[in-house]
Amino acid sequence: MSQLTTRRVIARLFVTNEPETPPDAAGSIWRVGLIPISHPLAAANAIAAGPALWCTEWGTLFQDHNARRSGASSSTSHFSEKYLWLKDFLGVKPGTAKPLLRRESWYGDADAGQFGRPAAACLWGPVASTEHGIDTPHHPMAWANRAVLLADIVESVRLIEQDEVRAISRWLSLVEYVKKEILPRHGGRLVKSLGDGMLMDFADVRSAVSAAFAIQQASARDNTGVAPEQQILLRMGMEVSDVVVEPDDLHGRGVNLAARLMHLAGPGEVVISGHARDQLTPDLDADVEDLGDCYLRHVSEPVRAYRIGPPGPRPVIKPSRSMDEMKPTIAVVPFSPHHVPADRDIIGEVLADEVIRALSRSPDVSVISRLSTTVFRGRAVSVAEIGAILNADYVLSGAYSGDERNVMLDAELSDAKTGRILWTDRLRGSVADLLTGEQELVSRLVSEVSAAVIRRELQRSRAEPLPTLRAYTLMMGAIALLHRLSLRDFNEARTLLQALIDRGVRQPAPLAWLAKWHVLRVQQGWSEDERQDAYLAAEATKHALDMDPECSLALAVDGLVHTHFTKRHDIAMERFDQSIAAEPNNPLAWLLKGTLQAFMSRGDEAVENTQRATKLTPLDPHRYYYDSLAASAYLAAHDYRRALESAQRSLRANRKHTSTLRAMITAQWNLGLHDEARRTARELLQLDPMLTISRWQERNPSAPYPLGHDVAEALRQSGIPN
Numbered sequence: 001m002s003q004l005t006t007r008r009v010i011a012r013l014f015v016t017n018e019p020e021t022p023p024d025a026a027g028s029i030w031r032v033g034l035i036p037i038s039h040p041l042a043a044a045n046a047i048a049a050g051p052a053l054w055c056t057e058w059g060t061l062f063q064d065h066n067a068r069r070s071g072a073s074s075s076t077s078h079f080s081e082k083y084l085w086l087k088d089f090l091g092v093k094p095g096t097a098k099p100l101l102r103r104e105s106w107y108g109d110a111d112a113g114q115f116g117r118p119a120a121a122c123l124w125g126p127v128a129s130t131e132h133g134i135d136t137p138h139h140p141m142a143w144a145n146r147a148v149l150l151a152d153i154v155e156s157v158r159l160i161e162q163d164e165v166r167a168i169s170r171w172l173s174l175v176e177y178v179k180k181e182i183l184p185r186h187g188g189r190l191v192k193s194l195g196d197g198m199l200m201d202f203a204d205v206r207s208a209v210s211a212a213f214a215i216q217q218a219s220a221r222d223n224t225g226v227a228p229e230q231q232i233l234l235r236m237g238m239e240v241s242d243v244v245v246e247p248d249d250l251h252g253r254g255v256n257l258a259a260r261l262m263h264l265a266g267p268g269e270v271v272i273s274g275h276a277r278d279q280l281t282p283d284l285d286a287d288v289e290d291l292g293d294c295y296l297r298h299v300s301e302p303v304r305a306y307r308i309g310p311p312g313p314r315p316v317i318k319p320s321r322s323m324d325e326m327k328p329t330i331a332v333v334p335f336s337p338h339h340v341p342a343d344r345d346i347i348g349e350v351l352a353d354e355v356i357r358a359l360s361r362s363p364d365v366s367v368i369s370r371l372s373t374t375v376f377r378g379r380a381v382s383v384a385e386i387g388a389i390l391n392a393d394y395v396l397s398g399a400y401s402g403d404e405r406n407v408m409l410d411a412e413l414s415d416a417k418t419g420r421i422l423w424t425d426r427l428r429g430s431v432a433d434l435l436t437g438e439q440e441l442v443s444r445l446v447s448e449v450s451a452a453v454i455r456r457e458l459q460r461s462r463a464e465p466l467p468t469l470r471a472y473t474l475m476m477g478a479i480a481l482l483h484r485l486s487l488r489d490f491n492e493a494r495t496l497l498q499a500l501i502d503r504g505v506r507q508p509a510p511l512a513w514l515a516k517w518h519v520l521r522v523q524q525g526w527s528e529d530e531r532q533d534a535y536l537a538a539e540a541t542k543h544a545l546d547m548d549p550e551c552s553l554a555l556a557v558d559g560l561v562h563t564h565f566t567k568r569h570d571i572a573m574e575r576f577d578q579s580i581a582a583e584p585n586n587p588l589a590w591l592l593k594g595t596l597q598a599f600m601s602r603g604d605e606a607v608e609n610t611q612r613a614t615k616l617t618p619l620d621p622h623r624y625y626y627d628s629l630a631a632s633a634y635l636a637a638h639d640y641r642r643a644l645e646s647a648q649r650s651l652r653a654n655r656k657h658t659s660t661l662r663a664m665i666t667a668q669w670n671l672g673l674h675d676e677a678r679r680t681a682r683e684l685l686q687l688d689p690m691l692t693i694s695r696w697q698e699r700n701p702s703a704p705y706p707l708g709h710d711v712a713e714a715l716r717q718s719g720i721p722n
Contacts, residue, residue, distance in 0.1 A: 147208035147240045147276065148250060148258045149188075151215060152197030154233040154267045162230060170232055171196070174222055178215055186211040191250055201250055205240050205272075205279040209286055212236050212270045213310045220268070237262025238272040240279065257303065260296040263502045264305055274304035287311055292506045295543050302546075326507055328453055328472045331368045331392035331416070332356050333376050335409060338399040347407060347431065348400055349374065351442070355396070358446040361585065364476065364621070365453055368392060387416025393472075394422075396449060407431050411445060413452050423452035451621055454480050461496055474500040475510060482517055483622045485656040487526060493517060508544035508551040515540035515557050519564050522699060524658055525688035530699065534565035552583035556592055563596050563701050572596055587616035587626075595629045599702035603637030624653035624660070631663040636707045643667040658688050662696075662711060669714035681718035693722045 153159065159167040175198060179190045183200065186207045191199040202208035216234060223231040239261065241254030257273060265271040271291070282288045286308040293302035332355050335348035352373070359367040368390050376386060383395045398411035412424040425448060429441025454476055461469060461477025469477075474496045481493035494517055500510045518537035527533045541561050544554035559575030562568045576593035579586055594609030610633040614626050627650035634643035647664035650657065661684040668677035685691060693712055702708035716722065 142245045143242050144245045145240070145242050146245065146250070146254070147202040147205045147238060148243060148254050149200045149202065149208045149212055149236060149238050150197065150255075150258045150262045151200075151212075151234050151236045152194065152262065154235055156196035159230065159232065166230075167232070170222060174219060174232070177218055182211055182214045182218065186214070192248055199250060199255070201243075201245070205238070205276045206285055208238055208240075208276075209270075209272075209280065209308065212238065212308075213286075216268055216270070217310075233267035235262055235265035235267060236270040237265060238270065238276050240273070240276045257296075257299070260299060260303070261305055263297070264291065264294055265307070266503055270308050272306050272308055274306070277304075277306045280308070283311055285311060293546075294506070295501075297502075326472050326475055326509055327364060327366045328393040328457065328476070329366045329368060329391065330359060330394045330396055330413075330449070330453070331373050331386055331390045332359065333373050333386065333395060333397040335397070335411070336399045338401040338410075347402075351400065351407075351409065354442045355445060358442050359449070361616075362446065362450055363587075363617075364450050365394075383414045383416060383419045392416045394453060402431070405431055407441070409441065409445070411449075413449055415456070422456050423448065447621075454621055462492075469499075471500060471503070475513070478510075479513060480621075482513065482520065483625060483654070485520070485524060485654060490517075490521070490524075490526070506547055508547045508554040511540045511544035511547075512551070512554040512557040515544070515561055519557075519560055522564065524656075525690055534561075537561045537565060550578075550582045552579045552586045552589060555579035555582060556586060556589040559589075559596070560592050563592070563599070564699070567701060569596060569600060569701070585616055587613040587620070590616065591626055591629055594633050596701070598629075598633040598636040599700075599705060599707060601636050601702075601706045603633065603635075603639075606633035606636050607639070609633075624650040624657065627653070628657055628660040628663065631660065631667070632702075632707075635663060635666055635710065640667045640670045644671060656687060658684060658691075661687070662715065665718050665720075666711045666714040669717055670710070674717070677714065677718040681715065681720055685720070691720060693720055696720075 153171065156167075175190075175193055178198065182188070183190055186202065187204075188200050188202045188207060188211050191201055193199075200208070200211070202211065216236070219232060219234050223233075237258045237260065239254045239258040241252065241257070243250045243252035243254045261271045261273060277288060280286055280288065287310065289307045291305040291307055294305045295302050332352050334352040337348055356367050356369070356373075359365060372390060383397070386392065386395050393416055395414050395416050396411065397414070398409055400407055400409045402408050407429055409427045409429075410424070411427065413422050414420060415422055425445075427441050427445055433440060457473045457476040458480045460473045461481075478493045478496035478500070481489040481496070484490070494514070497510050497514045497517065501514065515537040518533040518540070521527050522530050522533050538561055541554055541558035544551060545558060548554065555575050556579040559572040559579065562572035562575060573593070573596060576589050576596065579589035580593070583589070590609050591613035594606045594613065597603075597609065598606035607630075610626070610630040614630065617623075617626070620626060627646045631643045631646035631650065634640070634646060643663060644667035647660050647667060650660045651664065654660075661680055665677045665680045665684065668674075668680060693716055696715065697703040697708065697712060700708060700711075702711065
């Protein structure tokens with residue numbers, strides 16, 4: 001056995017196409033080679049010419065043939081045991097002719113009977129059927145444990161569209177520099193250039209990480225003096241695993257996972273797997289931030305991922321965003337008095353305090369506390385300085401004047417970074433109302449400020465490259481586009497949500513909104529596969545609640561998914577109650593709970609809860625949605641006049657919501673406005689030409705209840721086909 005005694009041994013197991021009856025092992029179909037190995041690539045040649053050991057049974061015959069062929073000593077029993085272990089490990093049965101679907105590598109001391117994992121490589125060939133029904137290898141494959149690094153250009157298509165020649169020239173220069181300067185220093189290999197990316201492999205993780213940082217630094221140097229919209233920004237992903245090594249390519253799950261991790265990275269970032277992280281020393285090899293369990297596309301289970309940056313005395317990675325940072329931040333500076341007596345200069349602070357209180361209830365923005373902003377009262381400080389000190393995105397400021405009865409406020413909202421004024425207005429109100437809680441001035445101010453922020457973030461989401469956008473810009477832009485309900489805007493909303501999810505932001509809100517996107521897609525009649533949309537919506541809320549089981553938004557949207565797709569109204573009602581328990585002032589939860597009660601023909605409860613939702617967000621920028629679902633509540637309560645008013649108010653804000661048109665038809669028909677109902681039905685069919693009564697009944701939760709019968713009859717009488 002001395003010829004096979006070594007610290008590292010590699011096994012190759014494959015089906016052969018040699019004669020079915022070997023000279024000394026009748027009926028055997030397996031060929032086994034055992035060779036010493038010092039380097040993975042050396043094995044590819046050695047194993048092809050190595051000893052072939054035929055056997056009809058596992059263990060004993062293998063031992064006998066091994067002794068006869070190799071001239072081994074009586075120590076062969078160790079290999080009999082090891083081979084039996086290998087057979088069990090690979091799950092191969094003797095006398096079978098199935099292709100090998102897994103590869104495992106092992107090493108150890110043959111004589112000592114100690115084998116473990118991983119080895120440098122495990123090699124075998126792919127198989128295909130022959131006319132004899134026996135599988136045959138095409139060509140040898142070399143497996144090696146490698147650190148796989150993938151890099152690509154963020155938004156390469158946009159860069160090439162802007163300046164094709166310059167973008168390609170700069171990229172090719174960077175690739176050449178990486179190939180000749182960086183990779184040789186770190187023991188890396190450029191496997192291939194991918195057009196707008198690079199596939200590289202390394203012998204170990206530390207070398208790969210050092211090379212990744214060097215490539216990002218080279219890219220940053222190349223961007224010096226280049227306009228932001230023309231800079232080449234790289235994102236990278238890394239995994240370490242056994243892969244098939246070819247001269248010009250790599251294959252295997254490790255390559256696929258590196259590609260998925262790359263999509264979690266933002267511009268200039270590197271994201272690695274948990275396996276790669278285990279081979280690094282934080283602070284010494286890299287600055288490491290745990291991204292937690294991340295859901296990757298086409299990967300069934302979440303993957304633990306880490307974002308890394310170069311090591312240094314100070315952290316170089318910004319902490320991942322909290323839920324509050326998924327919304328833009330506003331600093332409300334106390335309003336300055338203008339020709340106001342000294343005894344009334346407190347009005348400015350009262351105004352600011354009430355505005356802060358109102359903004360804190362908004363789902364769209366975060367607001368900095370009054371204690372932090374009061375210090376700027378009376379100081380000559382620029383908007384940019386306030387934004388920098390308070391880490392605010394927007395600054396609301398202004399001046400007020402008036403007498404003991406009335407107050408007039410000149411307010412303006414500015415971009416904290418640029419100082420640009422985004423909105424300004426003059427508002428008037430009563431001092432008595434301000435002090436007693438009847439705050440029409442404050443409500444109007446908050447509504448207009450929120451609308452201005454949404455417009456600005458929507459403008460950013462459409463004008464700037466996706467990877468450069470902040471998380472809240474993607475979120476707000478997506479929500480605004482989703483509620484416009486034009487097909488183009490609707491699809492763009494999904495693009496923004498997916499871009500945010502692909503960053504690996506561990507927050508449930510983007511997933512919850514994506515689930516709602518799928519629900520609305522079916523409701524609008526735009527779905528090409530309603531079952532697929534139902535499945536994707538359920539998966540999105542499941543992942544959202546995995547991240548935060550008490551997220552009020554995710555619970556509410558999960559209730560919406562159960563309302564419309566599973567039709568499990570008991571579960572849906574439970575989700576709405578859980579959402580309200582988590583956040584009692586969540587208007588969406590109250591609205592959707594009231595809508596479910598309407599579907600179930602519980603009209604009085606439905607009206608009560610939808611009215612409560614509207615009171616919680618009286619100036620919501622998506623008020624049409626609240627008015628639309630309120631119309632359904634009034635229908636369930638048989639209050640057709642108010643149902644019609646709510647539907648009309650909703651349609652004035654958004655004419656493309658098909659659910660509102662169905663509610664309007666029902667109200668019109670029951671009020672005897674038959675001609676108007678028929679006109680509305682024709683408008684509905686223009687938006688949803690595939691609509692039929694039967695199709696609506698299949699997908700609408702109210703179909704089996706009295707409300708559903710009422711709606712179906714009104715639609716039928718108004719001209720919707722059966």
